Amino acid sequence: MPEAHIPYLDLRYMQRDLGDSMHEALDAVWQDSWFVMGDRLEAFEQAYAHYTGTAYCRGVANGLDALSLGLRAMGVGPGDEVLVPSNTYIASWLAVTHCGARPVPVEPDPDTGNLDATRLSDSLTAHTKAVMAVHLHGAPCDMEAITSFARQHHLGVIEDNAQAQGAAWDGRKTGSWSDIAGHSFYPGKNLGALGDAGAITTDNPALAEKISRLRNYGSNRKYIHEEIGWNSRLDTLQAAFLSAKLPMLDRWNAQRQLIAEAYTGYLKELPMLSMLKIPADASPVWHIFPVRCERRDQLQQYLLRHGIQTLIHYPIPPHLQGAYKHLGWRRGDFPIAEKWAGQELSLPIYPGLMPGQVEQIAQSVIRFFDQAY
Ligand SMILES: *Cc1c(COP(=O)(O)O)cnc(C)c1O
Numbered sequence: 073m074p075e076a077h078i079p080y081l082d083l084r085y086m087q088r089d090l091g092d093s094m095h096e097a098l099d100a101v102w103q104d105s106w107f108v109m110g111d112r113l114e115a116f117e118q119a120y121a122h123y124t125g126t127a128y129c130r131g132v133a134n135g136l137d138a139l140s141l142g143l144r145a146m147g148v149g150p151g152d153e154v155l156v157p158s159n160t161y162i163a164s165w166l167a168v169t170h171c172g173a174r175p176v177p178v179e180p181d182p183d184t185g186n187l188d189a190t191r192l193s194d195s196l197t198a199h200t201k202a203v204m205a206v207h208l209h210g211a212p213c214d215m216e217a218i219t220s221f222a223r224q225h226h227l228g229v230i231e232d233n234a235q236a237q238g239a240a241w242d243g244r245k246t247g248s249w250s251d252i253a254g255h256s257f258y259p260g261k262n263l264g265a266l267g268d269a270g271a272i273t274t275d276n277p278a279l280a281e282k283i284s285r286l287r288n289y290g291s292n293r294k295y296i297h298e299e300i301g302w303n304s305r306l307d308t309l310q311a312a313f314l315s316a317k318l319p320m321l322d323r324w325n326a327q328r329q330l331i332a333e334a335y336t337g338y339l340k341e342l343p344m345l346s347m348l349k350i351p352a353d354a355s356p357v358w359h360i361f362p363v364r365c366e367r368r369d370q371l372q373q374y375l376l377r378h379g380i381q382t383l384i385h386y387p388i389p390p391h392l393q394g395a396y397k398h399l400g401w402r403r404g405d406f407p408i409a410e411k412w413a414g415q416e417l418s419l420p421i422y423p424g425l426m427p428g429q430v431e432q433i434a435q436s437v438i439r440f441f442d443q444a445y
Pocket of ligand 1: 134135136137160161163164206208232234235255256257258268269270
């Protein structure tokens with residue numbers, strides 16, 4: 073009997089948890105007939121600032137804009153360098169490039185996959201302006217080490233919190249540790265809109281004010297334009313959807329945690345497979361459940377033949393992408409990131425994935441290694 077197909081991600085389970093609330097949000101916005109900015113956007117911004125433990129949130133069009141407007145608000149521009157992880161989604165780097173600054177890659181800790189704070193000083197130059205901490209896979213970076221390094225060298229800190237809504241380092245939420253943090257509500261993120269959406273959070277009123285202008289044609293008062301701005305706003309309708317989903321986030325993250333614990337239990341005896349190491353101070357939210365092994369592509373094919381879809385985050389690191397050819401990096405320049413790219417495989421993890429399915433996936437992984445070695 074063929075095993076049932078398990079997709080990498082199925083958002084419909086989470087949608088079932090939401091009952092009528094999404095239709096009610098749509099009806100409310102439809103009745104208001106107010107679609108850009110306004111009270112419903114502000115209500116979400118307040119709720120999300122409160123959730124992250126920050127003073128201010130400003131909605132923007134997507135996660136990439138949150139990061140690039142955030143850097144710009146911090147004063148990062150041409151001639152500046154920003155320390156970024158060598159293994160991240162390319163958006164982290166693009167945000168730096170869009171400001172006219174230069175991304176300077178720093179290798180991750182090979183066990184956590186996150187920025188290794190002890191390596192930051194090797195890449196420091198007179199042009200370094202800021203550090204970008206990316207909480208990859210939903211696992212928080214060591215924010216104590218990163219912020220203390222930044223303070224010592226008078227650098228700004230920005231968090232890329234696209235994958236980590238609800239995570240915490242030492243009990244304090246990610247997105248609240250830095251000068252300004254960028255969040256993405258792309259549909260597949262732990263908190264997702266029904267389309268593109270993003271936000272910044274900050275405790276700094278001047279930065280919040282600056283983002284309010286930058287996202288809205290450089291204007292805080294209609295037809296008064298203080299600076300060269302963008303049109304990068306979080307749609308009121310998406311904000312209303314996000315307000316309806318936010319109260320569910322902790323429950324959904326707890327389900328991800330249970331799945332991660334189950335995988336860890338099933339797979340911990342496999343010597344050829346590495347799982348993410350979670351530091352004692354970290355409370356992750358498991359946006360991705362990465363495993364690493366040498367015969368990654370064969371494992372992916374094997375799982376697919378057994379009805380299990382997986383993804384690779386990410387097959388080519390940013391420094392080897394065509395987009396960054398002009399920076400002159402070559403294969404071998406960032407071996408830890410390259411090794412991750414060659415070995416990483418992401419197993420399905422999402423609210424609604426049943427314990428029996430998690431077991432089925434884990435047993436298939438175990439069978440692959442039984443047969444292969
Ligand atoms: C998704 C993601 C982004 C970009 O967010 P968008 O809303 O898709 O623009 C940035 N950084 C990381 C690490 C991401 O996973």
